[in-house]
Amino acid sequence: MAGLIDVAHGLDVETLRKDFPLLAQEVNGHPITYLDSAASSQRPRQVLDAMREYDETTHANVHRGVYGIAEEATHRFExxxxxxxxxxxxxxxAREILFSKNATEGLNLVANTWGRTHLHPGDSILLTEMEHHANIVPWQxxxxxRELSIRxxxxxxxxxxxxDDLERLVDGVKLVGITCMSNVLGTLNPVGDIARVAHAAGAVVVADGAQSVPHLPTDVSTLGCDFLxxxxxxxxxxxxxxxxWGRDELLTPLPPFLGGGEMILDVRKEGFTPNDLPWRFEAGTPPITEAIGLGAAVEYLQAIGMESIRAHEISLTTYAMNTLAERFGDDIRIFGPKDPTQRGGVLSFAYRDIHPHDVxxxxxQYGVCVRAGHHCAKPLMRRLGVNATARASFALYNTESDVDTLANALAETGAFFG
Amino acid sequence: MAGLEDLYREIILDHYRSPRNRGELPSPPAQRVEGFNPLCGDEIVVTLEVTDGTVSDIKIGGTGCSISQSSASLMSAAVKGKPVTEVRDLIRTFKGMMSIHESTLPGKDSQDEDDIEATEAQLLDVDSLGELAALQGVVKFPVRIKCATLSWNTLAQGLDEAESKTESASA
Structure with missing residues (x-):
């Protein structure tokens, strides 16, 4: 019997699951088994309540009004x-955190401001084969x-x-784009080691933290990248x-990204004077309620502790890799590093020759939610020699029982396709 | 709630396991068209030969899920040897079967002209689909409709390209 309480890592999963209303739902007559947090995670009541409470009591536009709730809204937003x-x-x-629409927009911001300022015809960019399209297409x-080449x-x-060949690859490169953790393979990349070599070659390092920041302790003061x-x-x-996030000294000289209100200090018919950091990069009314929600999410994660979350997810990933290998043997191929400590809680797999859509x-039908597709990483799919994979991904609220449900439903899938 | 048996009918599984007209015709002379489902990465390659206004041969390549592969296989069997005009009618009827349900789903945008035309055709002639009617259950699984229509859209494109080639050759 798989335990719900991960005592070893101080995570009372059974209790914390009660914070997530969606996890109490049923799908197709089965309790939901949500294994798609790498695509989008569920929200605890604390986040939902914080957003509703702000909307019901405090909402006004930020950085504008001088009346009470406008000041309070600004205060909470900042x-x-x-x-x-x-x-x-x-x-x-207070200066280095820029709110964007999502990680994709953040990466586009770097391409459009730092990139347009510093990259000129003939320059080179270095990316990895495992990047999400969000860290490929803006550069393409x-x-x-700009007639740049991409390595x-x-x-x-x-x-x-x-x-092995990094020093040669990075030679003459102005920018290195790298994911901290692959959304397909779960691979945790040595961002610090790569950044050291990149910086020695004079390159700036842009990291995609979409998968790593939610699941691992993150400290940009030691991580090594220049943007995250x-x-x-x-x-x-x-x-x-x-x-x-960007280093103050890199952000300070950059031109704005989008133009409009909020991002200016002054506008005359002849031109405009951009605002200071961080508002220079936040044209228009920002997502205020969402910022309050993000603040509450961060508070929730910190209360549990990122070290505990990471330990829980390593334990769960280990259990999942062992369980799937024991039950399905050669019928299942799990992509990515074999050592659970070298990867995040993301398991992409091929099951027999059954297409991931069908899986x-x-x-x-058994209430198990996994992602099927190319995961916005088509160059990686081509490298792996597949069109698509099925992907189960874990978060702090998942349990060994979820893994067992996945394995049972996979067995049914195998039986169905005979 | 739609059950799996609505989606995975026996005919569909049969065509998935033993796809008909699998492969690629040498191109040229055959018309070769690739279709992609950007959502899932499925790729389909339709090669077809049009002789004297008839689809004289067709082969299906590429990879995809059971729905896209069986739909392509059923399609190839249904159109091979048929006059292009009949094939175009069949495409409209098939897409009508898929889109008439799609249009009644909440949150769907209004249909484009093609789909309106297809809906009319569908009302006229659903029975003409024969084995293809097995795919009707797909509409209960809206995410999978694009899987079922991928090969049909690719075939339509192939017919357009084959015809424009003929026109420019005879002009």
Missing amino acids: AARVAVGRFIGAPNP MLAEE WIPIDDDGALIL AFSAHKMLGPTGIGVL SQILD
């Missing part, structure tokens, strides 16, 4: 910014416009970056808001 900054160890959270768009760090068959983008909705927060469809 407090959320500082809370998020502290959560990732930002040295100067800029490369097309790629390859991966080995276990889904780890091949770094992530999304609230993968870390128990709402959709519609993401974060870009996911049958699993749904």
Whole structure:
């Protein structure tokens, strides 16, 4: 019998699951088994309540009104910014945390501001084969416009970056884009090691933290990257808001991204004077309620502790890899690193020759929610030699019992397709 | 709630396990068209030969789920040897079977002109679909409709390209 309480890691999963209303639902007559947190995580009551309470008592536009609730709204919005900054160890959270729509927009912001300022025809960018489209396409768009070339760090068959040739690859490169954790393979990349080599070669490092920040302790003061983008909705927060952290000294000289209100100090017929950090990069009314929600999500994660969450997810990933291997043997192929400590709680797999769509469809009949598709990582899919994979991903609220349900439903899938 | 048996009918599983007209015709002379489902990464390759206004041969390549593969297989069997005009009618009827249900789903945008035309065709002639009617259950699983229509859209594109080639050759 799989335990609900992960006592070893101080995580009372049974109790904390009660914070997540959606997890109490049934799907197709079965209790929901939500294994798609890498796509979007569920929200605890604490987040939902914080957003509703703000909307019901305090909402007004920020940085504008001088009346009471407008001041309070501004105060709470900026407090959320500082809370998020502290959560990732930002040295100067009040200036370096830029709110965006999501991680994708954050990466586009870097391409459009830092990229347009510093990248010129003939320059090179270095990416990895395991990037999400969000850290590929903005660079391809800029490369097309600016006649840049893109190089790629390859991966080995276990889904780890091949770094033997890094010094040669990075030579002459102005920017390195790298995911902290692959959304397909779960691979945790040595961002710090890569950043050291990249910085020695004079390159700036842009990291995609969409998968890592929600699940691992993150400290940008030691991580090594220069920019880090992530999304609230993968870390128990709402959709519609993401974060870009950048080093103050890199952000300060950059031109604005989008133009409009909020991002200016002055506008005359002849031109405009951009605002200071961080508002220069936040044109228009920002997602205020969502920022409050993100602040509450960060508070929730910190109360539990990122170290405990990571330990729980390693334990769960270990259990899942062992269970699936024991029950399905060679019928299942799990992509990515074999050592659970070298990966996050993301398991992409191929089950026999059954298409991931079909796997996911049958699993749904048992209330099991997994992602099927290319996971917005088509270059990686091509490297793996597949069109799509099925992917189960874990968060702090998942249990060994969820893994057992997945395995049972997979067995039914196998039986169905004979 | 729609059951799995609505989606995975025996005919569908049969065509998935033993796809008909599998492969690729040499191109040229055959018309070769690729179709992609950007949602899931499925790819389909339709190669077809049009001789004297008839789809004289067709082969299906690529990879995909049971629904997209069986739909493509059923399609190839249904159109091979048929006049292009009949094939176009069949495409409209099939897409009508898929879109008439799609249009009644909440949150769906209004249909484009093609779909309106298809709906009319569907009202006229559902019975003409024969084995293809097995795919009707797919509409109860809206996410999978694109799987079922992928090969049909690709075939329509292939017919357009084959015809424009003929026109430019005869012009």
